[in-house]
Amino acid sequence: MDYRPIERAPGAFQQPVTAEQIRAMCRRAFGKHVHVRGAVELGLGSYNSTFRVDLDNLRDLSDNPGATEVGGTRPVILRVAPEQARRYRSERELMRNEHASLPFLAPIAALLPRTLAVGFTHEILGRDYMFQTMLGGVPAPQGLAAYPRPRWASFFAQLGAITRDIHAVGGERFGRVAGPTFATWTEAVLASLSDTAADLEEAGLDAADLRQVAAVAERHSEVLEEVKEPRMLHGDLWTVNVMVEPGAAEPTICGVFDCDRTSWGDPEADWTIRMAGRRPGTERDAFWTTYGPLATTPEAALRRQIYRARHVGAIRLERYRLGGTRNLPETYDEMRDVLGCLHAAS
Incomplete structure (x- = not known):
């Protein structure tokens, strides 16, 4: 697995996710057959930790029309929320808030990434996470x-x-x-x-x-x-x-x-x-x-x-x-x- 996280100071708000945790999240979301070819942390945003994850052996995954295939792999986006203790009360449960809001964003659904899987159990790591299709464009x-x-x-x-x-x-x-x-x-x-x-x-x-x-x-x-x-x-x-x-x-x-x-x-x-x-x-x-x-x-x-x-x-x-x-x-x-x-x- 080609894992490329962003190096941050130990006390930074956005905390690291290990390669093994990413593998575990992918297996839970897409099945044990999935192979994680690579995970690159994107420097987008200052709240969630966001990764582009390239996967092999995906089954029945419908990509957003804007997504591209690279070397036979399927790219997906993984977003991992901060630990609960690091969140401000004015920013409570933002990822869960987004998940709940999607039905009401129907007028712009064609512009939004598709949600592929979510994990709110905290069994793999003590943080919420969400997989989405990767949008096309720049x-x-x-x-x-x-x-x-x-x-x-x-x-x-x-x-x-x-x-x-x-x-x-x-x-x-x-x-x-x-x-x-x-x-x-x-x-x-x-x-x-x-x-x-x-x-x-x-x-x-x-x-x-x-x-x-x-x-x-x-x-x-x-x-x-x-x-x-x-x-x-x-x-x-x-x-x-x-x-x-x-x-x-x-x-x-x-x-x-x-x-x-x-x-x-x-x-x-x-x-x-x-x-x-x-x-x-x-x-x-x-x-x-x-x-x-x-x-x-x-x-x-x-x-x-x-x-x-x-x-x-x-x-x-x-x-x-x-x-x-x-x-x-x-x-x-x-x-x-x-x-x-x-x-x-x-």
């Missing part, structure tokens, strides 16, 4: 670089349409697809802010500003209560989680992956909406031509500041986990701006 950041920047507009228009289709799916309660769920959007937002603040404080970071936002949100719960119908949110849909067709005349989306942060909520709270609006006057504006305009009421503007704070808190936590303490002050600067906007509007 990562969007790499693929977009092959086109003049003005032609990126078509990519963002496609992303707007995909996001609109996801947001059109309705649910029954607010919160993570796999739970916890809440009867009201106010409860879901306040729980999210509280969890993130607690994670930051346990990490030794100041979260007073996030708790101030939570207090404002609670005082103005009637604004959040205007959101009555839970809608499907992807939670992490942007260029880094999208594949594009190589060599197409225009940047063409052919795959979407990493759907583990899905939830039910207000579409305007989704990560994609934040990112699409961050650089007005650029090719990102094409997103709105297919997605549609955002609400313009004062109440909607107030809600968007609360959502902005949720994102900034999550960014602060992620930067800390990745060791990026140098960029932490930027999150405090932005949160001060959020608080200023909230106080001006309330």
Whole structure:
């Protein structure tokens, strides 16, 4: 077996998986007859450990149309979640959350990798894992670089349409697809802010500003209560989680992956909406031509500041986990701006 893990420091968040554990996971998922030719850890993402695994002797495995065969082998993707003790409470059971959300992502099913097998028993190793088909194409950041920047507009228009289709799916309660769920959007937002603040404080970071936002949100719960119908949110849909067709005349989306942060909520709270609006006057504006305009009421503007704070808190936590303490002050600067906007509007 050609095993190529990424070398990391002993205390790194993403912990190693042994070659024998990969063999055991493959045998359990595909049968004892399967032969693991190779496993290469991919440097994609900062949460799950992701491997391309090349397998021989697979039986009745239907590949995603975009997948390729190399040397008679079948490539699959293996994703291994962090140990439970290493997870933040605001990121609980993300892989299980993705697995539960797949039926609700039916509008974009043709773009998603197929789930081949999952393991949540912790019998082989004390971590969840999932096998998926390997998507064709190239990562969007790499693929977009092959086109003049003005032609990126078509990519963002496609992303707007995909996001609109996801947001059109309705649910029954607010919160993570796999739970916890809440009867009201106010409860879901306040729980999210509280969890993130607690994670930051346990990490030794100041979260007073996030708790101030939570207090404002609670005082103005009637604004959040205007959101009555839970809608499907992807939670992490942007260029880094999208594949594009190589060599197409225009940047063409052919795959979407990493759907583990899905939830039910207000579409305007989704990560994609934040990112699409961050650089007005650029090719990102094409997103709105297919997605549609955002609400313009004062109440909607107030809600968007609360959502902005949720994102900034999550960014602060992620930067800390990745060791990026140098960029932490930027999150405090932005949160001060959020608080200023909230106080001006309330």
